[in-house]
Structure formats: C-alpha cells, structure tokens
Amino acid sequence: MPGERIRLLVVDDSALMRKHLRQIFEAEGDIDLAFARNGREALEQAETFHPDVITLDVNMPELDGLSCLERLVASGCKARVVMVSSLTEAGAEVTLRALELGAVDFVPKPDGTVSLSIDRISGLLASKVRAAACARPRRVLGLRDRIRAQRHEVERRSMAGATGMAAMRAGISGLVLVGVSTGGPRTLEEILPELPATFPWPVVVAQHMPTSFTGVFARRMDSICALDVAEVDGALPLLPGRIYIGRGDADVVVQRRLNRLIVASVLPDDSLWHPSADRLVTSALEVMPAALLIGVLLTGMGNDGATAMTDLRRRGGHTVAEAESSAVVFGMPADLIRQGGAELVLPADAVARQLIAWSHQSR
Structure with missing residues (x-):
C-alpha cells in the first residue's frame, strides 16, 4: 500500500x-x-x-x-x-x-x-x-497437504538408503541454488516436499534466518521431505539428492576441496542479509559450469540473489523467479525479472515440477 x-x-x-x-x-x-x-x-x-x-x-x-x-x-x-x-x-x-x-x-x-x-x-x-x-498471505496448509507430507515421509524412509548410494556413485550432474527471505518457510514447505526421493541433484538454500532458527527449520523440513535435509554448520560433502539449509547469521558457499565439492558455512560478508543468496550463487559459479546450475529466487523483500542469478543466466544456467501471484513479498524475484535474469517466472506450486523436468533433461 x-x-x-x-x-x-x-x-x-x-x-x-x-x-x-x-x-x-x-x-x-x-x-x-x-x-x-x-x-x-x-x-x-x-x-x-x-x-x-x-x-x-x-x-x-x-x-x-x-x-x-x-x-x-x-x-x-x-x-x-x-x-x-x-x-x-x-x-x-x-x-x-x-x-x-x-x-x-x-x-x-x-x-x-x-x-x-x-x-x-x-x-x-x-x-x-x-x-x-504489502504482503500476500499464503493459504494455511490443509488436510490434503498433511496427507501429502506423510506420504513423502514414508517414501523417504523406504527409499533413502538405496537412492543415496546410487546417487553417490552417479556423481553430481547439476546443483540447485535457492535464495529466499520473507515468507520463505511456508514457500519452501510447498516446494521441497514435492521433490521425490529419486531427485538426483543437491539443493542448497540460503534462507534469511537467525542462527537459532535454521537448525530447527532444517529438522522440520527433514520430517516432511522425501530427501534428507541438513543444516550446514561447518563443511559438508555436496552429495546428490540432499537438501542443505545454510546456517543463520552466516553465509553458505560451494567450494572445491581436494577435488571434491563441498558446501560450507563461512563468516558473513558485509551484505545486508544472511545467508546471502548472491554469495551462494557467486561461489558456485567459481567452481562449477553455469550450465550445471539452477538458480531459484523466491519471496522476500530487497534484492538479494538477483544480481548473481542474472549473471548465472547470462552464462548459460537456468533461473526461476517466483511469480507475483504466489510471492508473499515480491521484492527479490521482481528484481531478478527487472534485471532480465529470469528464464522462467512460475508460481511456487510449479517450481518443483520444473526442477524435476530439468533434472530429467540433464540425464
């Protein structure tokens, strides 16, 4: 208003x-x-x-x-x-x-x-x-959503072991980088549980949150997602088919150590918001070809992630901006669209399907 x-x-x-x-x-x-x-x-x-x-x-x-x-x-x-x-x-x-x-x-x-x-x-x-x-409130999760979450949990527990071993042998064929702020927890709960246990790529999330919140949030997401979800506290190997939530009040980056890709929590830079989506995407571009990267910019005020994801798109990577129709706050995705960096503009409930489609194309 x-x-x-x-x-x-x-x-x-x-x-x-x-x-x-x-x-x-x-x-x-x-x-x-x-x-x-x-x-x-x-x-x-x-x-x-x-x-x-x-x-x-x-x-x-x-x-x-x-x-x-x-x-x-x-x-x-x-x-x-x-x-x-x-x-x-x-x-x-x-x-x-x-x-x-x-x-x-x-x-x-x-x-x-x-x-x-x-x-x-x-x-x-x-x-x-x-x-x-000015925010657009999201609908409250109903019975259908809770049943879907329970179904995914059963799927995750029954398939995670075999899928994880197969994915580790296959190596990383792509990486999803997500930037999100205001309204993010609800939006991520709509997107990430829709990724099946067979989804082959790692997903790294920079959600603007305090340190005390991200561990709780990661555990909450792990209970409703088919993929394993973990908070990045220190350095972790970047493995296919896993979701990594950057620790709050720090930055999360992708690095190459001893010829292996890792995701690490590092001291924050001078950006306004942390974990910084711009820094996450920039770090991934330093160690991986843009063609293997997908940037997803979701609801949030400000413009964190827009500049780096525009660069990602110009180098040949895929990008998605959340549509105004579903964004709680249409700040970050709007800036990505304004800069010409959005390959697709999608409502939140269509994002997971697009990630699955791109992962199938890469195979």
Missing part, C-alpha cells in the same frame, strides 16, 4: 516494550497505532481498529501469541501478522508454527536492556511492518 497510511496493532504485555515501539512507529510518520496487552485484547482490537498489520508477541498472559493467531485466522481477520519471537530453540519452534498458521514474518525479541536492544532492531522492525502491509 505505497502512499497509504498503515494501521498497526502492537500486541505486547510489556509496558516498556509498548512505549519503545510507540516511539519507533510514531517517528515513521505514516503509521496509525493501537495497542493491546495480551491476546484477548488483541482479538477485541482487531474487530474495532481493523489493522493492516499486527505485531504479535509470542509469550503473553491470558492468551499467548500462537493461540491468538489461531483465533485471528479462524475469525477471518485480514491483517498481516508479524511475530515477535525470542531467539531460542523454543522460540523458533513456535515461530515456525506461527508461519505455518499464516503469519507472514517475524522479528527477534530484544533481550538484555530493552532500550538498547530495541534501538538495534528499530530499522528492521519498521521495514518488516512496511513489507507485511
């Missing part, structure tokens, strides 16, 4: 947090504010204030953030929800569940001295609220 005022409901049980958040958002100049101290007050405010965006604390008395979100979704509330979550494993589990329920994004809850911590993330808070105001 460029040029329009944003109606923001801030839900937090801490009076000090509400005070600091009021100062941050009032300084923006185009945000109308309302406040709630817990989930029950938030439900009442949602009916009367009609917010465009809700920032929702996870831990609150009377009605916690997750329970509040479930009721907001059930009531048909159209507001985009940004969760405010602690950077702990438990916080990550709750946040990923909230994203599955329909929240569009999350921000880290300040720890330590609130006044100092909130200043460090004030710019991030404002930018995420603005992105959420």
Whole structure:
C-alpha cells in the first residue's frame, strides 16, 4: 500500500516494550497505532481498529501469541501478522508454527536492556511492518497437504538408503541454488516436499534466518521431505539428492576441496542479509559450469540473489523467479525479472515440477 497510511496493532504485555515501539512507529510518520496487552485484547482490537498489520508477541498472559493467531485466522481477520519471537530453540519452534498458521514474518525479541536492544532492531522492525502491509498471505496448509507430507515421509524412509548410494556413485550432474527471505518457510514447505526421493541433484538454500532458527527449520523440513535435509554448520560433502539449509547469521558457499565439492558455512560478508543468496550463487559459479546450475529466487523483500542469478543466466544456467501471484513479498524475484535474469517466472506450486523436468533433461 505505497502512499497509504498503515494501521498497526502492537500486541505486547510489556509496558516498556509498548512505549519503545510507540516511539519507533510514531517517528515513521505514516503509521496509525493501537495497542493491546495480551491476546484477548488483541482479538477485541482487531474487530474495532481493523489493522493492516499486527505485531504479535509470542509469550503473553491470558492468551499467548500462537493461540491468538489461531483465533485471528479462524475469525477471518485480514491483517498481516508479524511475530515477535525470542531467539531460542523454543522460540523458533513456535515461530515456525506461527508461519505455518499464516503469519507472514517475524522479528527477534530484544533481550538484555530493552532500550538498547530495541534501538538495534528499530530499522528492521519498521521495514518488516512496511513489507507485511504489502504482503500476500499464503493459504494455511490443509488436510490434503498433511496427507501429502506423510506420504513423502514414508517414501523417504523406504527409499533413502538405496537412492543415496546410487546417487553417490552417479556423481553430481547439476546443483540447485535457492535464495529466499520473507515468507520463505511456508514457500519452501510447498516446494521441497514435492521433490521425490529419486531427485538426483543437491539443493542448497540460503534462507534469511537467525542462527537459532535454521537448525530447527532444517529438522522440520527433514520430517516432511522425501530427501534428507541438513543444516550446514561447518563443511559438508555436496552429495546428490540432499537438501542443505545454510546456517543463520552466516553465509553458505560451494567450494572445491581436494577435488571434491563441498558446501560450507563461512563468516558473513558485509551484505545486508544472511545467508546471502548472491554469495551462494557467486561461489558456485567459481567452481562449477553455469550450465550445471539452477538458480531459484523466491519471496522476500530487497534484492538479494538477483544480481548473481542474472549473471548465472547470462552464462548459460537456468533461473526461476517466483511469480507475483504466489510471492508473499515480491521484492527479490521482481528484481531478478527487472534485471532480465529470469528464464522462467512460475508460481511456487510449479517450481518443483520444473526442477524435476530439468533434472530429467540433464540425464
């Protein structure tokens, strides 16, 4: 909603947090504010204030953030929800569940001295609220999706051993590089479980996330994907038919060591977002021919990955940009399209089929 005022409901049980958040958002100049101290007050405010965006604390008395979100979704509330979550494993589990329920994004809850911590993330808070105001919420996963996930899990457990050995003998015939940010967990849950256990290429994912979230997310994806999924913490051999999730707050790169391809977690560069999709793609181009690479740029604000994937396309590799019709935030894929680097523009539910088709062509 460029040029329009944003109606923001801030839900937090801490009076000090509400005070600091009021100062941050009032300084923006185009945000109308309302406040709630817990989930029950938030439900009442949602009916009367009609917010465009809700920032929702996870831990609150009377009605916690997750329970509040479930009721907001059930009531048909159209507001985009940004969760405010602690950077702990438990916080990550709750946040990923909230994203599955329909929240569009999350921000880290300040720890330590609130006044100092909130200043460090004030710019991030404002930018995420603005992105959420324009975001396209994804549908909540239903029964059909859960049955499909269970089917893939059975397939993975029955076939992974034999498939993995055959793939290791066959070697790497291609590599998929995925860049994704806001809205990514839900989008990846729609794409990666559709890759069969026989998919022959490795998939490396640069999902913008904090360190405490990516391990939890990798385990969650491993439970619903036919392929094995692992967080990249250190260096791992790049093996066919596996999915690698870059560790949060670091960068993930492809390297060649002792004539073997590996995927490694390295110190972040000076980019704004991490793991950096641009750095991932650039590193792969340094050690593999572009013709063996596929770049996939999915939902997210900003432009991370667009420049490197445009270079990949110009060198002869394949690229896919997520279509605006399915992207929660059409920033990163839009920039790839604008630069002329998108070979195909596809909705999220068509991406896996295209990856499978390209892998068959390579054979």
